[in-house]
Amino acid sequence: xxxxxxxxSHTGKTLLAQRLLERYRFPCLSIDHLKMGxxxxxxxxxxxxxxxxxTDYLWPIVREIIxxxxxxxxxxxxxxxYVPFDWxxxxxxxxxxxxxxxxxxxxxxxxxxxxxxxxxxxxDIEARLxxxxxxxxxxxxxxxxxLEGFRHAGERVVLIDTDWExxxxxxx
Numbered sequence: 001x002x003x004x005x006x007x008x009s010h011t012g013k014t015l016l017a018q019r020l021l022e023r024y025r026f027p028c029l030s031i032d033h034l035k036m037g038x039x040x041x042x043x044x045x046x047x048x049x050x051x052x053x054x055t056d057y058l059w060p061i062v063r064e065i066i067x068x069x070x071x072x073x074x075x076x077x078x079x080x081x082y083v084p085f086d087w088x089x090x091x092x093x094x095x096x097x098x099x100x101x102x103x104x105x106x107x108x109x110x111x112x113x114x115x116x117x118x119x120x121x122x123x124d125i126e127a128r129l130x131x132x133x134x135x136x137x138x139x140x141x142x143x144x145x146x147l148e149g150f151r152h153a154g155e156r157v158v159l160i161d162t163d164w165e166x167x168x169x170x171x172x
Contacts, residue, residue: 010106012078013080026075026076066091113137
C-alpha cells in the first residue's frame with residue numbers, strides 16, 4: 001500500500017508521516033528531500049520558491065516511484081506538497097486499489113486562532129532554516145488553494161478546524 005500524503009505548508013504533513021512511519025514501519029519518501037537533492041545537485045535550475053514549476057518537475061518522478069513500489073508490493077508513505085490536484089489520472093486500475101490519498105488543510109479560523117502555535121510547531125520534525133515568509137495570509141491562501149483544488153477533483157480533505165491532534169488522531 002502507498003499512502004500519498006499532501007497538504008499546504010505547515011499543516012503537519014511531515015509530523016503525520018513520521019508518526020505513521022513509527023507506528024506502521026512503512027518507509028517514507030519526502031518529496032521535499034527529493035526536491036532539495038535535485039536542486040542542490042544542479043539537476044535543475046529551479047529553486048525552492050518555484051512551487052508550481054516544482055510540481056510539474058517532480059510529479060513525474062514521484063509518480064513512477066509510486067508505481068514501482070506498488071509493482072514490487074512494497075509499502076510506502078509519500079509526503080509533500082508537490083502533488084497535482086488531478087493525480088489520479090496518472091494511475092490506472094492496476095495501481096489505484098493500492099493507493100490511499102490524504103490531504104491536510106487548515107481553516108482560516110484555525111489559522112487565525114493558532115498562528116503562533118503553527119509557527120512554534122513548524123520545526124517539530126524538520127529544522128526550518130527561514131520561516132520569515134510564513135504569514136497568516138499566505139497560509140490562508142495556500143490552504144484555500146489545496147482545499148478547493150482537491151475537493152474540486154473529488155478528493156477527501158481532512159480539515160483542521162479546532163485541534164490538529166484531534167483531526168489526525170483517527171488517521172493513525
